[in-house]
Amino acid sequence: MAKSKTVTKKRPAAKARQKVDKWLPLELAAVAVVFVGFLWLTLGSSISDTTRVASFPPQRLDELPETPPEYLTKPPTSGSYLEPEPAPQEHVLSEALRPELQVGLLRRGAVLVHYYCPQGCPELVAQLSELVQDREGAYLMPATEAFALRRRLQADWQERPRAVIALSAYGHLDTLEQFDRRRIDTFIRRFNRWRALARS
Numbered sequence: 001m002a003k004s005k006t007v008t009k010k011r012p013a014a015k016a017r018q019k020v021d022k023w024l025p026l027e028l029a030a031v032a033v034v035f036v037g038f039l040w041l042t043l044g045s046s047i048s049d050t051t052r053v054a055s056f057p058p059q060r061l062d063e064l065p066e067t068p069p070e071y072l073t074k075p076p077t078s079g080s081y082l083e084p085e086p087a088p089q090e091h092v093l094s095e096a097l098r099p100e101l102q103v104g105l106l107r108r109g110a111v112l113v114h115y116y117c118p119q120g121c122p123e124l125v126a127q128l129s130e131l132v133q134d135r136e137g138a139y140l141m142p143a144t145e146a147f148a149l150r151r152r153l154q155a156d157w158q159e160r161p162r163a164v165i166a167l168s169a170y171g172h173l174d175t176l177e178q179f180d181r182r183r184i185d186t187f188i189r190r191f192n193r194w195r196a197l198a199r200s
Contacts, residue, residue: 053167053172053173053174053187054149054172054173054174055171055172069099069100070153070154071099071103072149072150072151072152072153073148073149073150073168073173074143074145074146074147074148074149074157075099075102075112075114075143075147075166075168075173076099076102076103076106076168077103077106077168077169077170077171077172077173078103078106078107078170078171079103080100080103081100081101081103081104081107082098082100082101082103082104083104084097084101084104084105087105087108087110088139091129091132091133091134091135091138091139091140092125092129092132092133092139092140093139093140093141093142094142095141095142096114096141096142096143096144097141102168105139106168106169106170107170108194108195109137109170109192109193109194109195110137110138110139110169110192110194111137111138111139111167111168111169111187111188111191111192112138112139112140112141112167112168112169113128113131113132113138113139113140113141113165113166113167113184113188114140114141114142114143114147114165114166114167114168115128115140115141115142115143115164115165115166116142116143116145116146116147116163116164116165116166117164121164124164124165124179125140127179127181128140128165128179128184131181131184131185131188132188135188135192136192136194137192137193137194138188138192138194143166146159146160146161146163147159147160147163147166147175148160149173160175162177163175163176163177164176164177164178165177165178165179165184167184167187167188169187169191169192170191172191174187
């Protein structure tokens with residue numbers, strides 16, 4: 001009597017699962033690529049504009065310093081300060097504020113845009129003026145010396161000789177070698193936390 005052979009056939013559902021398991025990693029990878037591309041297109045400009053910003057730990061806060069204060073950056077981002085009372089009414093200033101007054105504004109959430117061009121740069125000033133005009137908490141002013149920073153007080157200054165624009169907020173500084181509207185606007189929107197003095 002011949003023995004009957006038992007033949008086990010794979011179920012269609014099992015084959016389907018194998019196909020799904022085979023292509024699932026590739027499909028997930030494709031979705032990830034599309035998602036990352038979407039993020040880059042929507043957020044990439046903001047990310048790239050803010051990664052250049054240097055952050056500094058707040059220096060000691062001494063109000064009404066008796067001696068000329070020292071700072072870690074030019075222009076300063078924190079440290080000894082004087083409260084500007086009242087705050088400047090104009091957003092475009094023809095002269096630089098004293099460093100202590102600058103820090104006083106930064107402590108209240110202002111963003112300062114500085115330009116350094118001893119030979120004059122009316123076109124640049126006009127472009128920067130458009131970005132701060134009628135923007136509460138944003139001020140434009142000339143710089144009296146080249147932009148620079150150092151790791152600690154008493155250390156040597158590391159100047160930024162090619163920089164013509166500096167953006168300062170409390171604890172943050174960015175320098176630019178040429179006008180970049182998007183980068184400057186991103187800095188202002190990110191760090192402008194202006195708080196007006198309480199009116200009695």
